[in-house]
Amino acid sequence: MDLLLDMFQKTGFPQITWGNVLMWIISMVFLFLAVRKEYEPLLLVPISFGILLANIPMAEFMKENNFLWVFYHFAIARWDLLPPIIFMGVGAMTDFGPCIANPKTLLLGAAAQFGVYVTFFGAIFLGFSIPEAASIGIIGGADGPTTIFLTSKLASHLLGANAVAAYSYMAMVPIIQPPIMRLLTTKAERMIRMKQMRSVSRLEKIGFAVVATLVVCMLAPDAAPLMGMFMLGNLFRECGVVTRLSNAAQNELINIVTIFLAVCVGATMSADVFLKPQSLFIFFLGLVAFSFSTVGGLLLAKFMNLFLKDKINPLIGSAGVSAVPMAARVSQVVARADDKHNFILMHAMGPNVAGVIGTALAAGLFLNMLK
């Protein structure tokens, strides 16, 4: 009997806490959103399972030298390997053609970082320290790997909440953005048709990868791992002679890395770390960040129209948040609601990919000043 009792004491059952149960429920909610609603399933499925694993009493996946801890500690917290590798894959999937054809859309990518800085102040106001506020603000960039990259360096204890907030809101871009877009634009503005873009040669795309790497890495050296890998992936795609490398970067490599990154991020959300008022604040601030980033892009597009001969549809401004290609698709859907024959998707891809560079720059500059 004593043996049985002793064995029972060594199982996880007597150690279950209310916190664990609550985290299991949160994990199931994320799993539901991923499977049923298909909100970013590639990320939310492993993240939700990571949450479940981290909250199994006695299993201690994140205890020092245990299975997930090793991945988390070496590949994220200590060496920051995984976010740049994901960026390589994203680069291999990105076409900078629309951005090169209409370079003024780069400014919209910059304006859509407005939410990052508004949220930065909001977080400080709610009592977070400056490095913590920076890591929360970057959620407004709508870029998961950059959020993880910056948070792991500035406020690693917020990694789980920040990453989950970033990915959750990225999945909710089609819900968050349209009301703001309609509120800040008139019907006439939404119906502006843009000229067809010029074609961009392969030489220009290769040149862009090299020049963008040099400019961004020199301006914000701390963002170099992200931008360097992003542009390397893009060079694989555009140079046309390393199809195998390009395919590997945008398929196998990014998939494998996503599994471990997402599970580890989920596993950082143990009950004792996550169940704090500050997690709720982070989710609230994430929403603020996304909203103000959308506002920033829209307002700059409207402002640019005061000076431009060929007007731009302000809806492409909201695509400056770098949720690629979701934000650009949302611009297209909202534009088509007023004019069925208006196609602004490719125009919206310009600020969309510029937003990725803008967010990486913002993260690099935060690191430069706060590391």
Add this chain to the structure above:
Amino acid sequence: MIEWGKAFQVAFVGLSGVFAGLILLDIFIVFFARIFRVVEWVGAKRPFIEHLFIGFRYARKNG
């Protein structure tokens, strides 16, 4: 205690830096696009240019 001064400095430098970086990139794209168009034009005219040089060489060789 909240260091508002530092926070404003970080935000101002950060946002200016993002705009500076992307404006710089914009300028480079416009600049290189022109150069690349010239390079591509020369590439397209290459047979004609080569033909000219062959003509010059032939003329020099044969007086």
